[in-house]
Amino acid sequence: MxxxxxxxxxxxxxxxxxxxxxxxxxxxxxxxxxxxxQGVNLVKKHQKAIPEKQQVAGIISKESPIHISNVSIFNKETNKPDKIEFFWINGKKTRRYKSTKKSLT
Known part of the structure; x- marks a missing residue:
């Protein structure tokens, strides 16, 4: 798949x-x-100091996972979310946008 x-x-x-x-x-x-x-679903994490890893203590901001169904590919041409379809070129399966039929690079 x-x-x-x-x-x-x-x-x-x-x-x-x-x-x-x-x-x-x-x-x-x-x-x-x-x-x-990157830069989405940021959470604050209280972090202990770990001297062996040169890690300082404090409150840090980090990205948290987000479910894949809550995100969509962004089409820069239309500036909108888009769907993906698969098609074959020279025996190789590739992806393209459904709305504009242009291949993803």
Missing amino acids: AAKIRFHDVVIVLTGRDKGKIGIVQKIYHGNNTVIV
């Missing part, structure tokens, strides 16, 4: 407190279908 949303895709958040924010997929967790998007 090919994934519609992949690493380094530009996505837009569809629901939640960060609705409408655009970011780049940093990590995908296939087991629970979640993704980490």
Whole structure:
């Protein structure tokens, strides 16, 4: 099964407190279908100091996973969320936008 949303895709958040924010997929967790998007779903974390790792104590901001169904591929041409379809070119399966039929690079 090919994934519609992949690493380094530009996505837009569809629901939640960060609705409408655009970011780049940093990590995908296939087991629970979640993704980490850069600059989206930020949470505060209280962090202990770990001298061995040169880690200081304090409150840090980090991205939390968001469910893959709550994000969609962002089409830069139309400036809207878009759907993905798969098609074959020279025996290779590739992705393209459904609305404009242009291939994702």
